[in-house]
Amino acid sequence: MTEFGADKVIANVFRARSLELLANSVLLAASVSIAAVAVGGFQAWLTARTSIKGRAVFAILAALPLAMPSYVTAYSFTALFGGFKGFFAAWLVLTIGTAPYVYLAVSAALIRSDAATEEVARSLGSGRWRVFSRVTWPTIRPAAVSGGLLSALYSLSDFGAVSILSFDTFTRAIYGAYRSSFDRSGAASLAAILVVLTVLLLIVEPMLRGKEINTDARVRRSSQIQLGWFTPVAVALASAWAFVSLAIPTFSLIRWNQTGLSQVDLGEVTRALINSIGYAFGGGLIAVVFGFAVAILTVRWRSKVTVAFDRTMWLTHAVPGIVVALALVFLSNRLLPQIYQTSTLVLIAYLILFLPNAIAAMQTPISQAPRALDEIAASLGTSRLQTIRRVLIPIAGPGILAGAALVSLSVLKELPATLLLRETGVETLATRLWNETSVSAYAAAAPYALLLVVVAGLPAWLLNRQVRQSVRFDLNSRMERE
Amino acid sequence: MSTVLSLQSIGKAIAGYQILQNLSLDVQEHEFVAILGSSGSGKTTLLRLISGFDSPDSGDIQIGGQPVFGKGLNVSAEQRRVGYVPQDAALFPHLSVAKNIEFGLNKLSAAQRSERVSELLKLVDLVGYEDRMPDQLSGGQRHRVALARALAPKPQLILLDEPFSSLDAELRVRLREDVRNVIAKTGTTAILVTHDQEEALSIASRVAVLRDGGFAQIGNPSEIYQAPADVEMATFLGDSVIINGVIKDDKVVTDLGLLTPLNKVANGATGRVAIRPENFYLQPNPKGEGEVIGRQYFGHDALVEVKLPKLVIQARANGPFAPEIGMKVTVWVRGQVNFYTD
Numbered sequence: 001m002t003e004f005g006a007d008k009v010i011a012n013v014f015r016a017r018s019l020e021l022l023a024n025s026v027l028l029a030a031s032v033s034i035a036a037v038a039v040g041g042f043q044a045w046l047t048a049r050t051s052i053k054g055r056a057v058f059a060i061l062a063a064l065p066l067a068m069p070s071y072v073t074a075y076s077f078t079a080l081f082g083g084f085k086g087f088f089a090a091w092l093v094l095t096i097g098t099a100p101y102v103y104l105a106v107s108a109a110l111i112r113s114d115a116a117t118e119e120v121a122r123s124l125g126s127g128r129w130r131v132f133s134r135v136t137w138p139t140i141r142p143a144a145v146s147g148g149l150l151s152a153l154y155s156l157s158d159f160g161a162v163s164i165l166s167f168d169t170f171t172r173a174i175y176g177a178y179r180s181s182f183d184r185s186g187a188a189s190l191a192a193i194l195v196v197l198t199v200l201l202l203i204v205e206p207m208l209r210g211k212e213i214n215t216d217a218r219v220r221r222s223s224q225i226q227l228g229w230f231t232p233v234a235v236a237l238a239s240a241w242a243f244v245s246l247a248i249p250t251f252s253l254i255r256w257n258q259t260g261l262s263q264v265d266l267g268e269v270t271r272a273l274i275n276s277i278g279y280a281f282g283g284g285l286i287a288v289v290f291g292f293a294v295a296i297l298t299v300r301w302r303s304k305v306t307v308a309f310d311r312t313m314w315l316t317h318a319v320p321g322i323v324v325a326l327a328l329v330f331l332s333n334r335l336l337p338q339i340y341q342t343s344t345l346v347l348i349a350y351l352i353l354f355l356p357n358a359i360a361a362m363q364t365p366i367s368q369a370p371r372a373l374d375e376i377a378a379s380l381g382t383s384r385l386q387t388i389r390r391v392l393i394p395i396a397g398p399g400i401l402a403g404a405a406l407v408s409l410s411v412l413k414e415l416p417a418t419l420l421l422r423e424t425g426v427e428t429l430a431t432r433l434w435n436e437t438s439v440s441a442y443a444a445a446a447p448y449a450l451l452l453v454v455v456a457g458l459p460a461w462l463l464n465r466q467v468r469q470s471v472r473f474d475l476n477s478r479m480e481r482e
Numbered sequence: 483m484s485t486v487l488s489l490q491s492i493g494k495a496i497a498g499y500q501i502l503q504n505l506s507l508d509v510q511e512h513e514f515v516a517i518l519g520s521s522g523s524g525k526t527t528l529l530r531l532i533s534g535f536d537s538p539d540s541g542d543i544q545i546g547g548q549p550v551f552g553k554g555l556n557v558s559a560e561q562r563r564v565g566y567v568p569q570d571a572a573l574f575p576h577l578s579v580a581k582n583i584e585f586g587l588n589k590l591s592a593a594q595r596s597e598r599v600s601e602l603l604k605l606v607d608l609v610g611y612e613d614r615m616p617d618q619l620s621g622g623q624r625h626r627v628a629l630a631r632a633l634a635p636k637p638q639l640i641l642l643d644e645p646f647s648s649l650d651a652e653l654r655v656r657l658r659e660d661v662r663n664v665i666a667k668t669g670t671t672a673i674l675v676t677h678d679q680e681e682a683l684s685i686a687s688r689v690a691v692l693r694d695g696g697f698a699q700i701g702n703p704s705e706i707y708q709a710p711a712d713v714e715m716a717t718f719l720g721d722s723v724i725i726n727g728v729i730k731d732d733k734v735v736t737d738l739g740l741l742t743p744l745n746k747v748a749n750g751a752t753g754r755v756a757i758r759p760e761n762f763y764l765q766p767n768p769k770g771e772g773e774v775i776g777r778q779y780f781g782h783d784a785l786v787e788v789k790l791p792k793l794v795i796q797a798r799a800n801g802p803f804a805p806e807i808g809m810k811v812t813v814w815v816r817g818q819v820n821f822y823t824d
Contacts, residue, residue, distance in 0.1 A: 372572040375535050378559035379566035380586025380635060390585075394576040 017173075018193060025169040025197065028090055028162075029152040035095040036151040037144050039241060040102025044140075046238060048110040051224035052231055061242040062103045067457035068249060069413045070097035071160025072449045075433060076252035078164060079442035090167035094155050096245040101154075102147030109143035110136075145209040152201055156194065157320030159416040160430075164437055170194040171322050171416070178326060178420070188330070191323045198318050253449055260446030268432070269447055276412050276428040276455075282343070283350030284358075284408025290351060291358025291407070292400065296388065298359070299366045300374070310359075317356035324352050325420040342423055349417040358407045365399025366392065405458075413456050429455070484511050484547065486639050486671040487532065492541035494527060501527050502538070503695035509639070509671060514662070516686030517675040520718075523692045525675035529641050532673070533566050534559035546638045565632030565640035565670075570648060571624040573616035579603075579627050580612040586635040602630040605664055622653050629661060633668055640665065642674040646681065658685055679719050683707060691715065709744065713822045716756035723762075723795045727755045727821065734821055737792040738813065743821040753823040759785060762797035763814040764805055770812040774805050788813060 043062040047055045074093045077084045118135050159171040170190050177187040227234055298310045328349050332340040339345050369392055377387040415430045422431065429448045436445035487509040494502040501524040509515050519525045530536040532543065534550070534557065543551040545564065550557035573582050583602055584595045603609045606626040616624060625645055632640055645661070646654040662685050665672045676682050682689050683703040690700040699711040710716040713724060727734040727741070729751045734741040736755055764786060776787030784804035786797050788811060795813065805811055
C-alpha cells in the first residue's frame, strides 16, 4: 500500500469536489427512482387494471426501452440535440432505462393480486383513493419500492450515460481520475464513497419495502376500472412517454445510420462484433458454470452457509462495474501483474459482475424441478451426482440454457469494466460506440449503437416473457397442488 | 418372520415443536401397517425419517436387521433400499412410463431391465402404456406407475404417503384394492400413512394410531375399532356415544340401564362408557321412553337421534328399517361396552 495511504484517502474523501459529486449522485439517484416508480407504476396500473383501448400495445411500449442500453439512449439523444447535457439529460435517459423494470415488477404484483378484494372494499363503501391506499398499494408496495431502489442503484452505478451526457457523478469522476493521473488514490477514494452509498441503499431497502403479502392465487380475478373522463388524459400521458422514450431514440438511430452505414468500415465493425461475442461467450460460460454450481447449492442444499453466500452475492451485484474494474486493476498490479490488461482479467470482472445474474437465472428453473423427484431418485438408490445428471438437468436444462444465453447477452453490452480492463487494441461494440461518441463522431458510432440494440433486445424480450410466464406458471403449479 | 423395520425411541423437533417423541415400532416381514393420524400429527415426518430424507434428533432405526440411524450412524436415503410413493405420485415428467419404472434399475442389464419393467406393468395392469408420458395418464394410472417404480428394485420396505388423498372417492376405493393386491402379491412389507380411518382399517393388517408425537394404540383393525385404548381413541376412530357410569356387581350402571363391561373393572369405580352408534338397537314401541328427534338418511343406513329422559344418543339403524322422526322407541345396547375408569 505504498501507492496511497489512509491519510491521503481521508483527505480526498472530504474535499469539496467529493461533496459536489455526492450531491449530484444522490440527487440523480433520488430523482430517477421517484420518476421511474411514477412512470412504471402508472404504466403497470394502466395496462393491468383499466379498460382503456390498446392496453396490449401500451404494455409492449412500456417494456420496449429495455432493449436499449442506457448509454445507447444517451448517445441517440445527444446525437440528435446538440446541447443535451447535464442533470436533466441524465435524469431523463436513466428514467427511460429504469422505468421498464418498475413497470414489470409492479404489473406482475398487480396481476398476482386479487381484484375481488378491491371490489369488496368498494362494496364496503370505500372510494377510489381509499381502495388504492388501503387495498391496492399494500400489495404492490414491495414491488414498487424494490423497483425504485433498483433504479437508484442503477443510477449510482451507471457510467456510460452520465459520461456521454457530461453529468458529474461518482462513476464518471472515478474514470476521469483514473485516466488523468498515475496516482490512483483519488479514484480509489471516490470509489470507496460510492460503495458506502450503495451499501446504505441496500440496508435501507428492506425497511422501506415492507412485508410481502401472500395472495391467494386460486381466487385471482381481474376487474377493469372504467376510466371515464380520465381516458384521454391517460392515453395522452402514456403516448407522450412512448414518444420520448422510444420514438425519439429510434428516429435518431435511423437518421444517423443512414449516413453511418454508408461510410462504415465493415471490417472494423466485424472485428468489434467478433470481440464482443468472444467476451460474451467466455464471460457467459464461466458465469454459467459457477452459477450452476452455486444455484444448486443454494436451492438444493440450503444451509446457513449457502444462504449467507446467496446474500453476499447480491451485495457484489450492487457494486458498480467501474468500482469492480478499478479494484481488479489494483489487485492485479499488486498480485498478478502478468494478467493486467489481458482478457483473463476482463473475464474475472465479468464473473464478479454477472455471477448473481447467472445464479438468479438458474435458481428459477432449478427450484421449479420438484424436490420430491430428487427424493424419489434417492429412494431408488441414485446418488446425488447421478440425480443431478438424470433428473435435474433433463428437467431444468432448457431453463438453464435460457439463463446462460441471457447472461451472455448482458455481458455483451457491458461497458465500464471492458473499457478499463480490455487488452490493448481490443475493441468491442460498446467501446467502439464509446470512442466515437466521445469525439462526437455520431455517424461513425451509429452502426455500433444499432447492433447493440439488436443484441440487447433479445434478453429484454426474454425477460419480459419470463415475467409474464412466471405469473402464469405460478398459477398453474398452485392449481395442480391444491 | 424377521423384523424389517425397527424404530426405537425416535424423537424429532421441527422449528422448536416436538413433532415425535419417544416413538417405537417394529414391523415384521410381509406386514402392511397403516399409521393413522390427524393432519399435523407428524405422519409424513415419520416416513421421511424412515426413508432417510430427514434425520431424527434421537433414537435408533434398523431396516432389515441393519442399523441405518443411531449413534454416529446415518445411512443416506439412496443406500437404504426403501421404496417411496409420495402423495402426488411425483413421476419424472421427462421420462416415459417404462423409463420411470426402470429408473432405479441401473445396475441391471438392458435385457433384465425390460423384463422387470414388463413384469411390473403386468402387475399394476398398465401393459401397453410403456411409452406414455406422465402427463398423458389419469390420476389413478399415475399412482400405479409410482407404485411400480417404487417396487421395481425389490425394496425390503415400501412407504406410501397418503397415496390416495388426491383422488375422488370411487377411484380411491378401487386403487386401494389394487395397491393392496399388488403389495400382497409381491410380498413386500409396507407402511402407509393416512388420516382416513376407513382407509387404514380396510387396507392394513395392523394399524398404529399416531397422537401427541407417539403411538396411542397399535393393533389389528378390529382391535383398534372395537377396543379403543381410551375415550379419546373411541371418539377419534369413528363416532361414539360417551356416557357416565358406576360399577356395581360387575355391571356398569348408566342412564341407559345396566351394561356389561368388556374389560376387568373394580367394584365402585366411576368412569365413562363408549358405545358405537351401530351397537344400539332401536325397537319401535309406542310406550317407549325414547323419541326420535333427528334422522340423517344415507341409503344403506341412517343415523338416528333419540331423546331419552336424561340424554340424547345417536344410533345407526338399517336404512329401510330406520324409525321416522316423532316415533317412540325403546333403546337397547347390543353386546358388551368399553368402560374407561376416570
